[in-house]
Amino acid sequence: MLLRLLSSASRAIAAKPHPPQTLAAAAVGATSTTRKLAAMAGNREAFRVAVGNTLERRLFYVPSFKIYGGVAGLYDYGPPGCAVKANVLAFWRQHFVLEEGMLEVDCPCVTPEVVLKASGHVEKFTDLMVKDEKTGSCYRADHLLKDFCKEKLENDNTLSPEKVEELNHILAVLDDLSAEQLGAKIKEYGIVAPDTKNLLSDPYPFNLMFQTSIGPSGLSAGYMRPETAQGIFVNFKDLYYYNGNKLPFAAAQIGQAFRNEISPRQGLLRVREFTLAEIEHFVDPEDKSHPKFSDVSDLEFLMFPREDQLTGRSATRLRLGEAVSEGTVNNETLGFFIGRVYLFLTQLGIDKDRLRFRQHLPNEMAHYAADCWDAEIECSYGWIECVGIADRSAYDLRAHSDKSGVPLEAHEKFAEPREVEKLVITPSKKELGLAFKGSQKMVLEALEAMGETEALGMKAALESKGDVEFKVCTLGKDVTIKRNMVSINMEKKKEHQRKFTPSVIEPSFGIGRIIYCLFEHCFYQRTGKTDDEQLNVFRFPPLVAPIKCTVFPLVKVEKFDVVAKKISKALTTAGISHIIDITGTSIGKRYARTDEIGVPLAITVDSTTSVTVRDRDSKDQIRVEVDEVALVVKEVTDGQSTWADIMWRYPAHTALATDEEEASET
Structure with missing residues (x-):
C-alpha cells in the first residue's frame, strides 16, 4: 500500500x-x-447527542470546573471553540463595526446600582420562580407550565378540541401571565417538581442579576451587568461629541454579560455568563430612513409577522423592501439591520432555510418599543432566538437623563429661527414643599417629566375641579396635585435649533447561541468503507x-x-x-x-x-x-x-x- x-x-x-x-x-x-x-x-435527541459528544470530546467546549462536578450554566471553550468564537467575533467587527463605521467602546462588567435602577433592571429584570417545598430546588414557573402544555399537545391523543385550544392559548399568552395566574395554572394542572414529584411553592419574582458591592466598605451597591447596552447609553453625550455632533451614528460593544438563571439548561443556549455583541444606532425619531437600505431591500428570506402568528399561518418568504414599504417592518433603519443580520448569519454558515425573522407579539413588546424582530435559528431544541433587533424609541436615553440630571440630547440647527408653540411646566417648589415635605423632589421631577398629552389633561382637570390625582412612580403611589402647585401653559417661542432625544435601533447578538446553532448546522456524518461506519464532519x-x-x-x-x-x-x-x-x-x-x-x-x-x-x-x-x-x-x-x-x-x-x-x- x-x-x-x-x-x-x-x-x-x-x-x-x-x-x-x-x-x-x-x-x-x-x-x-x-x-x-x-x-x-x-431524531433530534440522537442528533443532539452526536453533536454534543463530538464537541466535548474534541474540546470545543466543556462544563466549567469539571473536576469539581461543574456548575450549571457555566462552560469553558477549548482550543477549537475559542478559535471559532474569535473568528465569529472578528467577522462581526468586519461586517458591522468596520463596514458601517461604528464607534466601538469597552465598558466595565461591574455596574453601579443607580445605572440599573434608571434602566429598570433592578425593579423589572426578574423571572417568576417556584421551589420544591421539601428540597428547596428552584424552577422557572413559566418553563414548567410551557413544558407541561407542550408535552400534552405532543403526546396526549385523548385531548378534546377545547382542551387543545386552551393549552395553545396558554402558550400564546405565557409571557403575560401574572404570578397569581401562573400559580393557579400550576395547581390546576397538578404540576409538580420534575425531579422529586414534590409539591411546588407559589411563584414569586427572582431578580436575575448577580449583586455585588464596589469598594471595601460594601456601601456602594453594584451588579454584574446583564447586558452591555447601558454602558453605551450613559456615554451617549461624549460619543455624540466625538462624532462631530452628527446623527445618525452607531456605537458597538462586545463583552461579557451575566444572568443568574434559575434553572439553566440546553447547553450554550441558556447560561449564566455569556458574550454579547450589541449595537446602539442613534437616529432622529422624525427621520428613520437609511441611506444604504437599497443595498438590502431586494433580499428575500423567511419572515414571521405578528399577523401570521396570531392567525396560525407559517413563516413565509418576503422581500425586505416590500415588508418595509407595506409597514410590516416599522422603518428603513430597522429593516436595514434586519437585512445585515441575515447576511451576517448566512455568511457564517447558518442554513438560510432554518433561519427566520419573527416579529414580537403585542404581549412581548415593551411599552416603549416601536417594533421588534428576533432572528430565530432552528436547531435540535426548536426555534431559538439568537439576535434581537428592536426599535427602542427614546426610552433608554430619557431614563438616564431623568435619573442623572444630565441631558442626553441631540440638536438640529435651523437656517432661520422658527416660531414654535411649546409646553411649559412650572412647578411651585414652595407649595410642593409644604404639601409633600421630604417627597417634594420626587413629585417635582415627576411633574416636569410629564408628556404633553398628560400635562394638558392635568391642566384641564385643575381648571375644572381644582385638584387631580397624579401617580408618582418613584413614590409608588398617587398624590393630590392642587391648582396652586403647578402652572401648565403652551407658550410661543422663537427657536434657533431643535433639541430632541434620539431614538435607538438595537441589534443584540447572543454569540454563544449563534455558535451552538452553527455547530449543529455544520455537523453531519458520512459513511466510511462500510455502511455501519460513520465519520463525523x-x-x-x-x-x-x-x-x-x-x-x-x-x-x-x-x-x-x-x-x-x-x-x-x-x-x-x-x-x-x-x-x-x-x-x-x-x-x-x-x-x-x-x-x-x-x-x-x-x-x-x-x-x-x-x-x-x-x-x-x-x-x-x-x-x-x-x-x-x-x-x-x-x-x-x-x-x-x-x-x-x-x-x-x-x-x-x-x-x-x-x-x-x-x-x-x-
Whole structure:
C-alpha cells in the first residue's frame, strides 16, 4: 500500500476537470449530505447527542470546573471553540463595526446600582420562580407550565378540541401571565417538581442579576451587568461629541454579560455568563430612513409577522423592501439591520432555510418599543432566538437623563429661527414643599417629566375641579396635585435649533447561541468503507473554521519533514492558522481526525517539489508546487476563490487508495 501511494504521489495528473462537471459533482455531494443530515436531524435527541459528544470530546467546549462536578450554566471553550468564537467575533467587527463605521467602546462588567435602577433592571429584570417545598430546588414557573402544555399537545391523543385550544392559548399568552395566574395554572394542572414529584411553592419574582458591592466598605451597591447596552447609553453625550455632533451614528460593544438563571439548561443556549455583541444606532425619531437600505431591500428570506402568528399561518418568504414599504417592518433603519443580520448569519454558515425573522407579539413588546424582530435559528431544541433587533424609541436615553440630571440630547440647527408653540411646566417648589415635605423632589421631577398629552389633561382637570390625582412612580403611589402647585401653559417661542432625544435601533447578538446553532448546522456524518461506519464532519466555512489547514508528511522521513516545516513557515507568514501532524498514523486517519474539527483543507507532503491539497467536503485533491501552496490556501480561506475555481487551475491528483478506505481504519 505504501509503495503504491508513494508511486502515485510522485506523479502529477495533468488532466483538468471541466468546471460544470466539478460543480455538478459538488452539487450531488451537497444534496447527499443534506439528505443524511435531514435523516439524522429527524431524531433530534440522537442528533443532539452526536453533536454534543463530538464537541466535548474534541474540546470545543466543556462544563466549567469539571473536576469539581461543574456548575450549571457555566462552560469553558477549548482550543477549537475559542478559535471559532474569535473568528465569529472578528467577522462581526468586519461586517458591522468596520463596514458601517461604528464607534466601538469597552465598558466595565461591574455596574453601579443607580445605572440599573434608571434602566429598570433592578425593579423589572426578574423571572417568576417556584421551589420544591421539601428540597428547596428552584424552577422557572413559566418553563414548567410551557413544558407541561407542550408535552400534552405532543403526546396526549385523548385531548378534546377545547382542551387543545386552551393549552395553545396558554402558550400564546405565557409571557403575560401574572404570578397569581401562573400559580393557579400550576395547581390546576397538578404540576409538580420534575425531579422529586414534590409539591411546588407559589411563584414569586427572582431578580436575575448577580449583586455585588464596589469598594471595601460594601456601601456602594453594584451588579454584574446583564447586558452591555447601558454602558453605551450613559456615554451617549461624549460619543455624540466625538462624532462631530452628527446623527445618525452607531456605537458597538462586545463583552461579557451575566444572568443568574434559575434553572439553566440546553447547553450554550441558556447560561449564566455569556458574550454579547450589541449595537446602539442613534437616529432622529422624525427621520428613520437609511441611506444604504437599497443595498438590502431586494433580499428575500423567511419572515414571521405578528399577523401570521396570531392567525396560525407559517413563516413565509418576503422581500425586505416590500415588508418595509407595506409597514410590516416599522422603518428603513430597522429593516436595514434586519437585512445585515441575515447576511451576517448566512455568511457564517447558518442554513438560510432554518433561519427566520419573527416579529414580537403585542404581549412581548415593551411599552416603549416601536417594533421588534428576533432572528430565530432552528436547531435540535426548536426555534431559538439568537439576535434581537428592536426599535427602542427614546426610552433608554430619557431614563438616564431623568435619573442623572444630565441631558442626553441631540440638536438640529435651523437656517432661520422658527416660531414654535411649546409646553411649559412650572412647578411651585414652595407649595410642593409644604404639601409633600421630604417627597417634594420626587413629585417635582415627576411633574416636569410629564408628556404633553398628560400635562394638558392635568391642566384641564385643575381648571375644572381644582385638584387631580397624579401617580408618582418613584413614590409608588398617587398624590393630590392642587391648582396652586403647578402652572401648565403652551407658550410661543422663537427657536434657533431643535433639541430632541434620539431614538435607538438595537441589534443584540447572543454569540454563544449563534455558535451552538452553527455547530449543529455544520455537523453531519458520512459513511466510511462500510455502511455501519460513520465519520463525523463539521462543514465550517473557511471564514469560521478553527484551523484553516493541516500539513501532513505522508511518511515520517527527514526530507518530507523539511518540506512540511517550509510550508508551515509560509503559512504562518501569510497569517493562516494550521497544524502539522507528523504522527505515524495512516493518512486516512489523519484526514478523518481533522475533518472532525472542521479543517477545510489538508496539505499532504508526498514529494519535495509538489504536494497534494485536499478539500474536506468533496475530498477532491489537486497538485500544487511547494512554493505556491500557501498562496493557494490563503486564496481559498480568505474567500477570494472557491475550491471549484482552484480545481480548474491546478491538475487533479488521484490516489490508488481512496480516503474512505484509509479513513475506515479509524
